[in-house]
Amino acid sequence: MKKIMSGNEAIARGAYEAGCTVAAAYPGTPSTEILENIAAYKEIYAEWAPNEKVATEVVCGAAIAGARSLCAMKHVGMNVAADPIFTIAYEGINGGLVIVTADDPGMHSSQNEQDNRLYAPHAKIAMVEPSDSQECKDFVKYAYEISEKFDTAVLFRTTTRVSHSKSIVELGERVEVGVKPYVKNPKKYIMTPANSKVKHPEVEERLEKLQGYSNNCPLNRIEWGDKKIGIITSGISYQYAKEVFGDNASYLKIGFSYPLPDKMIIKFAKAVDKVYIIEENDPYIENYVKTLGIQCIGKEFIPTCDELNPDIIRKALLKEEPKKSYELDVKAPSRPPMLCPGCPHRPVFYAISKLSKLKKNVIITGDIGCYTLGDEPPLNAMDTVICMGAGISAAIGFEKAAKMGNRDDKIFGFVGDSTFFHSGITGLIDAVYNNSPIVMCILDNRTTAMTGHQDNPGTGRTLKGEPAPIISIESIVRAVGIKDENIRIVDPYKLDETEAAIKDAYNANEPFVIIAKQPCALLKEVQKRRANMKCKIDLEKCKECKACMRTGCPAISFKEGHVIIDQSMCNGCGLCYQVCKFNAIEKVGE
Amino acid sequence: MVKSILFVGVGGQGIILASKILTQGLIKFGYDVKMSEVHGMAQRGGSVTTQVRYGEKVYSPLIGDGEADVIVAFEKIEAVRYLKYLKEGGSLVVNDYEIYSLPILIGAEQYPENIIEKLQESVPKTKALKAAEIAEGLGNIKAQNVVMLGSLIKALGLENMDWDSVIKENVPEKFYSLNVKALKAGIGTWDI
Ligand SMILES: Cc1ncc(C[n+]2csc(CCOP(=O)(O)OP(=O)(O)O)c2C)c(N)n1
Numbered sequence: 001m002k003k004i005m006s007g008n009e010a011i012a013r014g015a016y017e018a019g020c021t022v023a024a025a026y027p028g029t030p031s032t033e034i035l036e037n038i039a040a041y042k043e044i045y046a047e048w049a050p051n052e053k054v055a056t057e058v059v060c061g062a063a064i065a066g067a068r069s070l071c072a073m074k075h076v077g078m079n080v081a082a083d084p085i086f087t088i089a090y091e092g093i094n095g096g097l098v099i100v101t102a103d104d105p106g107m108h109s110s111q112n113e114q115d116n117r118l119y120a121p122h123a124k125i126a127m128v129e130p131s132d133s134q135e136c137k138d139f140v141k142y143a144y145e146i147s148e149k150f151d152t153a154v155l156f157r158t159t160t161r162v163s164h165s166k167s168i169v170e171l172g173e174r175v176e177v178g179v180k181p182y183v184k185n186p187k188k189y190i191m192t193p194a195n196s197k198v199k200h201p202e203v204e205e206r207l208e209k210l211q212g213y214s215n216n217c218p219l220n221r222i223e224w225g226d227k228k229i230g231i232i233t234s235g236i237s238y239q240y241a242k243e244v245f246g247d248n249a250s251y252l253k254i255g256f257s258y259p260l261p262d263k264m265i266i267k268f269a270k271a272v273d274k275v276y277i278i279e280e281n282d283p284y285i286e287n288y289v290k291t292l293g294i295q296c297i298g299k300e301f302i303p304t305c306d307e308l309n310p311d312i313i314r315k316a317l318l319k320e321e322p323k324k325s326y327e328l329d330v331k332a333p334s335r336p337p338m339l340c341p342g343c344p345h346r347p348v349f350y351a352i353s354k355l356s357k358l359k360k361n362v363i364i365t366g367d368i369g370c371y372t373l374g375d376e377p378p379l380n381a382m383d384t385v386i387c388m389g390a391g392i393s394a395a396i397g398f399e400k401a402a403k404m405g406n407r408d409d410k411i412f413g414f415v416g417d418s419t420f421f422h423s424g425i426t427g428l429i430d431a432v433y434n435n436s437p438i439v440m441c442i443l444d445n446r447t448t449a450m451t452g453h454q455d456n457p458g459t460g461r462t463l464k465g466e467p468a469p470i471i472s473i474e475s476i477v478r479a480v481g482i483k484d485e486n487i488r489i490v491d492p493y494k495l496d497e498t499e500a501a502i503k504d505a506y507n508a509n510e511p512f513v514i515i516a517k518q519p520c521a522l523l524k525e526v527q528k529r530r531a532n533m534k535c536k537i538d539l540e541k542c543k544e545c546k547a548c549m550r551t552g553c554p555a556i557s558f559k560e561g562h563v564i565i566d567q568s569m570c571n572g573c574g575l576c577y578q579v580c581k582f583n584a585i586e587k588v589g590e
Numbered sequence: 591m592v593k594s595i596l597f598v599g600v601g602g603q604g605i606i607l608a609s610k611i612l613t614q615g616l617i618k619f620g621y622d623v624k625m626s627e628v629h630g631m632a633q634r635g636g637s638v639t640t641q642v643r644y645g646e647k648v649y650s651p652l653i654g655d656g657e658a659d660v661i662v663a664f665e666k667i668e669a670v671r672y673l674k675y676l677k678e679g680g681s682l683v684v685n686d687y688e689i690y691s692l693p694i695l696i697g698a699e700q701y702p703e704n705i706i707e708k709l710q711e712s713v714p715k716t717k718a719l720k721a722a723e724i725a726e727g728l729g730n731i732k733a734q735n736v737v738m739l740g741s742l743i744k745a746l747g748l749e750n751m752d753w754d755s756v757i758k759e760n761v762p763e764k765f766y767s768l769n770v771k772a773l774k775a776g777i778g779t780w781d782i
Contacts, residue, residue: 004617004625029629108628132624165626165651166613236651243650311654323656325674326712332671333699335600335691337636370634378696452629549696554635557695568731 005169007162010133011100012037013169014140015070018096019177020044022062024055026422027451028074029109030163031102035072036454039463043174048454048463051388051422052077053084056099060088063097063153064189066180068144072100075116076387080423082119085153087191089123090199092151095180096144099125100156102163105280106307109450111368111387113305115282120155120258124203126210127155127258128219129235133167139255142219146256150210155258159280161236161307211259219255222268226250230272232265232285232296236308241278243310244318249276260288269294276317280308339373341555342530342571344518345443347492349374350551350575351499352412352441353381355506362506363398363409367391367424369416370449370520378552382414389423391415395438396431410506411438418448418456420473425480431511432481439505439512442473443492445520453523477513492516495578521571532589533572535565541584548576548585592645594653595742598672599664600689601638604735607761608662609640611739615748615756616644626651635692637668662742664721664735665689666705673713681715681745685738687722717741719779725772733765733772740776749777 005013011034015023023046025035039046049055052073059069073081078101085099101119104110120127128143130136136158143154187195214220229249233241234257241251252268254260269275269289277286277298286298301316302308314320339346349371356362366372366382367390375382384394395413402409415424420442431438448454455461457471477487486508488501498516505512519526537548542563549556555569556576565576565585577585595612599605606627613625621644628638641653653675661676663669663684676682686706693699710716721737736757743749757769 002617004613004623032629160628161626161651164628165624167624167648167651168617168622239649239651309652309654310650314654322654324678325656325676326678328670328673328708328712330670330702330705330708332667333691333694333701335635335637335667335671336693337601337634338692340634373634376692377698450634552692552696554690554692554695557690558697 001171002168003171004166005133005137006033006164006166007130007133007136007158008033008102008164009037010136010169011072011140011156011158012041013171014137015098016041016044017137017172017174018141018144019068019175020070020144021067021179022059022069023047023071024049024058025072026050026052026055026077027448027454028077028102029451030104030160031072031074031077031100032451032454033163034100034102035463038070046463048456050457052081056081056084059097060084063093063095064091064182065094066182067095068177069095070098070100072102074110075101075103075114076110076112077101078116078119080388082123085119085125086123088153089125090191090196090203091189093147093153094182096147097153098140098143098147098156099153100158103157103159105159108160111385113281115284116155117157117257117284118282123155124207125153125155125258126150126256127157128255129157129257130162130255131235131238131253132162133165133169135255136162137169139219146213150206150213152206152210157235157257159236207259211262214256214259214261215263217256220261220264221253222264223251223253227271228273229276230268230274231276231278232268232289233278234285235280237278237280240308240310240313244313254285257285260285262292265289265294266292269296278302278313336376337373338376338554339370339552340521341553341569342521342573343370344445344492344516344521344573345371345374346379346551346553347495347498347573347575348441348443348516349379349381351495351502353379354499355502356381359410359506361407361409363411365391365395365398365411365413367415367419368450369419371414371416371443374414376552378550388419389415389427391419392424392427392440393430395440396427396434396436399436399438412441412505413438414441414443416449417442417444417446417458417473418454421457421471425476428477428480436511437509439508439514441514441516444473444515444517447520447523449520449522453520473515477515482511482513486510486512487515488513489515489517492518493573493575495575521573527571530571534567534570534588535572535574535577535585536567536588537563537565538584538586541582543582543584545581547579547581551575551579592643592648593659593746594657595642595746596653596658596661596672596675597640597642597664598661598668599638600668601635603664604732605638605640605664608735608739609642611736611756611760612742613642614760615751615753616642618756619748619751622646622648624648624651637671639672660742660745662738664738667702669709670702670705676713679715681717682709682713683717683719683738683741683745684709685721685734686718687720687734717745717780719776721776724775724779728768728771728775730768733768736769736772737776737779740773741779742776743773744777744780
C-alpha cells in the first residue's frame with residue numbers, strides 16, 4: 001500500500017515495521033511528530049520524557065534490556081542528551097538503538113543552526129541520513145540492522161525539509177523481533193575507567209569495520225550520468241542537486257554518512273572531471289573529501305549559513321540568476337509571530353513591562369517557548385534568551401555579576417511549565433542553594449504550547465493519552481526550600497493579583513517564585529469553555545486613548561477612527577477591560 | 591512537467607488543510623507529489639507557506655524564485671510578500687482579506703492601500719475573491735480555505751476530477767457537505 005507521509009510519520013512507520021518496542025522523546029520542532037505518530041502504534045511503548053537527556057537514557061536502558069528502541073529530538077536537544085550518547089557509544093547495545101536528530105537549517109523554529117552531523121564522529125557512532133519520506137522509513141530499518149550487527153547506537157539525522165516534507169511511501173508489514181534476553185555483562189555495561197579503557201580501542205576498531213560497511217552498503221550509491229561533473233551529496237541536498245543538474249552530472253548519493261565511504265569517494269572522484277560537494281550548513285563531507293587528497297568545490301560557493309535550495313545551487317555553481325517574476329511597488333509590512341489573543345502569558349509580561357518602565361533596574365532573563373514572544377513590542381519585556389533552563393540559571397549569574405559590579409539589578413527569570421520540568425528545576429535548586437535573590441516566574445499554561453500542545457509531567461496525561469499523576473510545580477518549589485512568604489500563585493487573567501505579586505517580588509531580598517496559572521487559550525477545552533466570552537468596546541465611552549492597544553493584543557485594532565475588538569479573535573481574557581480607565585470595555589458571556 | 595503551487599497566508603487560516611486536500615487528490619489522480627510545510631514558531635500569527643509540487647517525478651520539495659505556476663494567497667499582503675516566486679505567465683489566486691500584523695496594530699507600520707488593484711495591474715492572471723464572505727454565506731467562515739482551494743483547482747484545470755471523494759476522505763463527516771459546497775463555490779469564482 002502507498003501513502004503520502006511526512007518524513008516524521010515515515011520514521012515512526014519505519015520504527016513500527018522494524019519491530020521497535022520502546023520509544024521516548026522530548027518535543028522540539030522539527031522532530032515532534034515522530035513520537036506523536038509512534039504513540040499511535042499499540043505495539044510500541046512510547047513516552048514524553050521531561051527532557052532529551054532523560055529520553056535518551058530511557059532508551060539506552062531499554063536497548064540494554066533487549067528492546068529495539070528509539071529516541072528523537074531537535075538538534076539543540078542533542079546537546080542536552082550528549083552525555084549518555086557519548087558513553088552508550090562505548091557500551092554498545094543489545095536491542096538496536098536509533099537516536100534521531102532533526103536539525104533546523106534556516107532556523108524556522110530554533111535559536112541556532114548547528115549541524116549535528118558533526119556529533120557522529122565526535123561520539124564515534126554510525127550515522128544515516130535520509131533524503132525523502134520513503135528513505136526515512138527504509139533507513140530506520142537499516143539503522144536497526146547496522147546497530148545490532150556492529151553493536152553501536154545509530155544517529156539518524158534529518159532536517160526540517162526532510163521531516164516536514166511529504167512524499168509517497170510504500171508501506172510494509174511489522175516484523176516482530178520481540179525483546180532479546182538480557183545477560184549480565186559488567187565489562188560491557190558498567191563504564192568504570194578500567195572497563196572504558198578496554199572499550200575505547202574496541203570503539204576505534206568498530207569504526208574501521210563500519211567504514212568497510214560504508215563502502216559496500218546499499219545506502220551509499222553512485223548514479224552515473226554525465227561525467228564532467230561529479231556531485232557528492234546527502235540528505236535533502238541530494239534532491240536539490242538532482243533538481244538542478246538532472247542527468248547532466250553523476251552523483252555519489254550518501255545515505256550512510258558516518259563513517260564516510262572513502263574507497264567509494266576515491267573511485268567516484270577518479271571517474272569524473274570535477275567534484276562538487278553539495279551540502280547544507282557545515283562542510284562535513286567536504287572536509288573529509290579533502291583529507292583524502294581530492295580537489296573539490298564546495299563551501300567557497302555554497303553558503304554555510306541558512307537553508308539551501310535549488311536557486312542557491314544554480315547561482316553558486318551554474319552562475320544562473322533566479323527566474324524573473326512580477327514586481328510591485330508595494331512593500332509588504334512585516335508579520336512576525338506574536339502572543340495569541342487571550343494568551344495567559346500576556347498579562348504577566350504587561351505587568352512586568354509596566355514595572356520596568358518605573359524601575360530601571362529590572363532585568364528579565366527569558367527562555368524558550370511561546371513566552372519568548374514577550375520580547376516583542378509593545379511589551380519588549382526581555383533582556384536575554386539562551387537555551388531551555390537559562391531563564392532561571394542565567395538570572396542567577398546576572399544577579400551575582402551585578403552584585404560584584406555594585407549594581408542593584410533586580411532579575412526576573414521566566415520559564416514555562418514544560419521548560420520548568422525540562423531544566424528549570426536545577427536552576428531553582430541553585431537559586432536556593434546559593435541564596436540568589438532572583439524572582440523566578442513560572443508561566444504554567446498546562447501544556448507545551450510552542451511545539452503544538454504536547455502533554456508534560458504537569459498536565460495529568462501521558463503521550464499515549466492515558467491519565468497520569470499531576471506533578472505539582474508548587475510542591476516542587478516548596479520542597480526545594482522557597483519559603484511560603486516568597487511564593488505567589490496567581491491567575492494571570494487577574495491583573496491586580498499579578499501586579500501585586502510582581503511588586504512583592506521586586507521588594508523581596510530572597511529567592512522568590514511566582515507561578516501564573518491559566519491554561520493556554522488555544523487548548524480545545526479552553527476554546528470551548530470560553531467560546532462566548534468576549535470583550536466589547538462601548539464607542540460612546542471610548543476616548544481613543546489606546547491604553548488597551550498597549551497590551552499588544554492582536555484582536556484590538558484602530559480602524560476608521562475607532563478602537564475595535566475583533567469578536568472572532570477575542571476570548572474575553574479581560575486584560576483590556578482591566579487597563580481601560582474609562583470603563584469603555586465590557587465583558588460579556590460569562 | 592512538474593507544476594508548483596505556493597500557498598501563503600497567516601498562521602491559523604487553514605492553509606495546511608487546503609494543501610493537504612490538494613495533495614491527497616493529486617496522488618489519487620496518479621501524480622508523484624511532494625509537499626513541504628513548516629511548523630512551530632510561524633504558527634503563532636506569523637506568515638506561513640506550504641509548497642506543493644507534482645508531476646511524473648518530483649525531486650525538490652521547494653519552489654524557487656519565478657517558479658510557481660500558481661500562488662494561492664489567503665491574505666493580501668502575503669501575496670505581495672511572496673510574489674517573486676510567481677512564474678511569468680503564472681496565476682495568482684488572492685483572497686481579498688486583511689489580517690493586521692502586530693507592527694500594523696501598534697502603528698509601527700502601515701497596511702498598504704489598493705493592493706488588489708495593484709496586483710491586478712501587475713499580474714495579468716490574477717483572480718481576486720472574497721473567500722471569507724463566500725464561506726460565511728455558506729454558513730461557516732472557516733471554510734474559506736476550501737473556497738480558495740476550489741479557485742486554485744480551476745486555475746490548474748483540474749476541476750473535472752472527483753474532488754468530492756477526496757474531501758470525504760480528508761475532512762470530518764459533519765463538515766463534508768459544507769466543504770463540497772465551498773469547493774464548488776471556489777471553482778465558480780472564475781465564471782464571474
Ligand atoms: C533543548 C531543547 N529542546 C526542545 C526545544 C523546543 N522547544 C522550544 S519551546 C518548547 C516548549 C516550551 O514549553 P513551555 O515551557 O511550557 O512554554 P509554552 O510554549 O507553553 O509557553 C520546546 C519544547 C528547545 N528549544 N530546546
